[in-house]
Amino acid sequence: MNFTKTLRLMRNTTLLRQPSFVARRWSTTTSPTIDDVEELHPSLISRIKQYVEQLHGLEQMLAAGGSFNAASQILYAKASSIKDIYERYQDQLEGLKALREMMDDDPSLKEDAEAEYAKLVPQLAKTSSELLRKLIPPHEFADKPCILELRPGVGGIEAMIFAQDLLNMYAGYAQSKRWKYHLTSKTENQSGSGIVDAILSIDEPGSYDVLKHEAGVHRVQRIPATETKGRTHTSTAAVVVLPQMGNESEKAADAYERSFKPDEIRIDVMRASGKGGQHVNTTDSAVRLTHFPSGIVVSMQDERSQHKNKAKAFAILRARLAERERLEREEKERSARKDQVTTTDRSDKIRTYNFPQNRITDHRCGFSMHDIEGVMSGERLDDLINAMEAYDSDLKARKILQEV
Amino acid sequence: MPRISPAMIRKVASYDPLLGLLLPVCRTAEAARQELHWIRNEGASVQRACALRARSVPLQYVLGSQPFGELEILCKRNVLIPRWETEEWASELAARWQTSRVTAPTVVDLCTGTGCVALLLKRALPRAQVTAIDCSPFAIALVTKNLHHNDIRDVTVLQRDILRDDRPAIAADLVVCNPPYIPRDAFVRDVTTSVKMYEPRLALVADKEFYTNLCDVWLRHTRSFVYEIGDISQAHFVADRISATTWSVGIRRDSNGKPRVVYGFKTDDVQLNKLYDGFGYLVR
């Protein structure tokens, strides 16, 4: 009895030193013990309250006979889900406080209360993590459709075959989601299998957000069909994920082209030598764009129509410029914060596809699964995407906590 | 041009026999692959298409069309296939007239062939009065088809031999023409096999007749003209024959650096001075 009493006193003193349960540390991986009650930081609470206020504003507007535009619809959905989770959070927190009082004040109920308490703590942790994720500012291209650029890396023909496999994987993935997609361009390996490069456009708004973590070097380990001694080869392919900033229509391209100063951009058409004009009738439709300020060069020869090639090239240029500007902005912010947070080098391998072991491992989040076929068909790519997304939002949530 | 050895054809054909068929006419393995990709994309009968291509039949006749700006121009034997050089100057010209204040110009397209230039201008300038003229019945039939195919209306199509017909010409703001411009001797020397074998001579071979016809007939009926050329001497021929006091004359190069167009406008016309500013370089 005496012993318990002392313990209680000690607890109370810690509570006295930390009058409101100040957030100490954020982690979803360690399971909390009874003392691990983590309350959200006041500045986060005030951010949440802002959403709740906005929600009320919107509701009042609706009640007064107003209607939503696209932006307010999105805000409404977001704010009301934040409000729901926040209410759950408050309930659970209240519950915990009540249980603690009970544990402290009523020895006869202590055991039950403790059991109840232990159950509720992880629930609260889950709720606040959910809440934190909602508060992560959305990616600036979150609502954009995307463009995937694929290129073989090291490994010769095997790398080209792997690049083709990845192309099929993403096309299959889009198909399984019933997203519209099209092959903007593809250069096949002249001497048979695989591709030299390919550009896959996925026209679904928001697909950028889903696929953004696919960017990076993918590695494959498998026994080539031509390998007689049964040795496993390692080769790589690179994936670049870009936001679609406009469409490939010729009108959009014309307007975009006019937004450049004449000395910023050069359009080359690749033509054979000779007299040209009526003397020859070959289809010469390849276009090359050079954007001088950035040094970006885009070549396009997929179509018989020069006009369409130009439109496609401008769409790619636009996407590359937007992505590059975003990365530069991010880099600046990071150095301003003297941020050391794990940033993956673009040359780092992000994922390994090990065929002999039927295993895929994402090296960033450490997630592994055993279903090469399911992943390469696109059907189960979501497992990897979700694992990476969870890992990334955890990182971001942690960063939010550091910043407040 | 690189010589294509039988060994190389065998090598490419071992990847895909269809590529072996395309290689001699396409010259490089890359071009052959690209073309096979187009043929497949177009949903044509691939075997038949490649067999025809192996006999140097132009791809545009095999697939039945050629893109031209945003248009798809139907192509048939006996009518010249539109060239990218023509597409290039016609597109630039259309863009210039689009931003000018003359919103409903009268335009005459001589030697219209498939009608590509006339249609491109009409699409860009819906209020323009466009007349397309050719002497070939095959061309006339195809222009009508192309109007329909591209959903363009209100283009007057006339079958006339412009070198002989002396009916009064139409008063125009703009006369455009891609006349036959390959001299007889150069035809044998400079023209590629596929063109020689399959495209109509009527559309290709002439010396200076059409430029003479421009100076002697059409100049009196228009405020400006744009004629395609195959050689710079044709531009100088026009420049020398034209009244230096009333006409400004220029040459425009294509993006391959070749002199491709001779153009002119009335020097005292402020609007046209602005419109053609920078289209090429003035020689007169």
Ligand SMILES: C[S@@+](CC[C@H](N)C(=O)[O-])C[C@H]1O[C@@H](n2cnc3c(N)ncnc32)[C@H](O)[C@@H]1O
């Ligand atoms: C080089 S093709 C140009 C076709 C088309 N404008 C183009 O750019 O693709 C020349 C055209 O002139 C036509 N032509 C030749 N002699 C002619 C004449 N005396 N009067 C009218 N048209 C003529 C031919 O039938 C042919 O269609």
